[in-house]
Amino acid sequence: MAFEFLMTNGGYYLALAALFGIFMAWGIGANDVANAMATSVGSKALTVRQAIMVAAVFEFAGAVLAGGAVTSTIRKGIVDSSLLVDKPEVLVLGMLAALLAAGCWLLLASRNGWPVSTTHSIVGAIVGFAVVGMGIESVKWDKVLTIVASWVASPLTAGIIAFLIYNSVQWLILSREDPLERARRYVPFYMFAAAFVMTLVTLFKGLSHVGIHVTTVEAYLLATFFGVLIALIGKYFISRIKVDKKAEKKFHYYTVEKVFGILMVVTACGMAFAHGSNDVANAVGPVAAVISVVQTNAVGQSAGVSIWVLLMGGIGIVIGLATYGRHVIATVGSKITHLTPSRGFAAELAAATTIVFASGTGMPISTTHTLVGAVLGVGMARGISAINMDVVGRVFLSWVVTIPAGAGLAILFFYILKAIFM
């Protein structure tokens, strides 16, 4: 029965999956990316136009090169598909419902300025349809618990890393008598660290989904190569920075911050890459699940995520960025003016490292929460002149609302789709 059913509707499902997937990727590009890039724009390390270019290139690269593991988790890590061998259509409709639910919830939330996470929406939506459509035992609760634990651990980790990075900046550069010379000397090392970590995690954890396999030695060598390359390029740009006497008189650390501005270009790339590696999966994971069922008429086979699905997600995000995201980046960026590059880079580097590492291990985490955790870490190191703790509390509490909202909408859409197709 199921076999025939899929044969007749398979085309529709693929089309709907692609449509909903792009809708959600568009939503991520329109809103979520803005939060990832706004710190760079706010600290004037990048113009809005440059931020969009960086985001487009590195979101895309992150999605394709390092997005595979999280996509797998979303696709088959949350729901136990072995229970669905005899009714694959439930999984297809459920994943479609989850996509639509998360997409709609995100649209609603970003219209109203609610601090919701794309990851929390999609995970909540998948768990929601699974419980209702397939029974409570179909959810891999141990995996879900691990994911939820990672939502607590990731902002914490990013906060601690940011605290340490910012303290090292204080100690090495800012508290010294010759901060400019020291910034010129030490900032390239931070660039090296950023490029090294990003490359290494990608090589170890991400690329196997693209079909590239590297040995440990090769990975370290390549990461070192990229690290040195980025550091040298950065050093060249740093050497071109001239001291602005007039601006220095008003604010003695003006030129020092300019040097950190170059560093922040590097960490912004890392942030976009990390965001792409984790959040694109939210949109393409369910699409990949639908495709694998329709193409093979079976559930739970072990084929990897095909590249073109990741490409589709990447393209969707870039479209979202281009159509709507640039306004958001400009708005958000213009409001984050007290985050100077020496702080912004520490927050971005810490968040990006945490996210890329989570991506490597297949954990779908919230980019925004991780970034907020990193910002708090810098704040704890006395780096930020004022943090609104009320808003921080609301951001972290939002997932308590987002998960049931995502789940409820997914259940609703699941029944609607079921009524149409079954």
Place this chain on the structure above:
Amino acid sequence: MTSYLSKIFGTSPVDPIQEHMDTCFQAAKKLTPFFKAVVDDDWETAIAVRAEIVELESRADDLKSQVRSNLPKNLFLPVPREDLLELLSYQDKIANRAKEVSGLVLGRKMKIPPEIKVDFLAYVSRNVDAAKKARKSIRELDELFETGFRGAEAKLVESIVAELDQIENDTDDMQAKLRARIFAIEDELKPVDVMFLYRILELTGDVADRAESVGHRLELILSH
């Protein structure tokens, strides 16, 4: 379109605190032309200058309440909120003193005895110097936030505050000498005038005192 990420960053109190200090210093600075006019018996100018002082003082008050309203309790700051508020209230008193002393002089059309004219004007200008030094220390506030109140920048501010202490000591010495000189000519003056003359000395000296308090508050913030 609103974004929660931007709302996380509260309004930094640094700029308004610096602007407030600058306004208070401007008010104190006017004491120099004010007393110059008083000594020269040019009451028209004195009234005009006094009006400027009043204007500056009320602007300082506005700025003060603006800072306060931007420092809600749930704000997470690198320094204790109470310290910043106290710093602000010391700054404010510099302008208050300038307003009070000029008001008192104007209200009684007081005359400064010609014997102490030169020394008195020097005393006023030294008090203004103290306010200027306090402003200089507060002008480093953004740099202090930048460096996390540590290291070379903190040392720089400590040295400014040390200079401020020195100026305040000068004003104390000058005040003592002026008192002695007034005491010497006391019998030639009306008793009520003498009383108020001492009062003027004290109030003017308060400008340097408050300026010094600003510096000390800042040092206390550094030691956290």
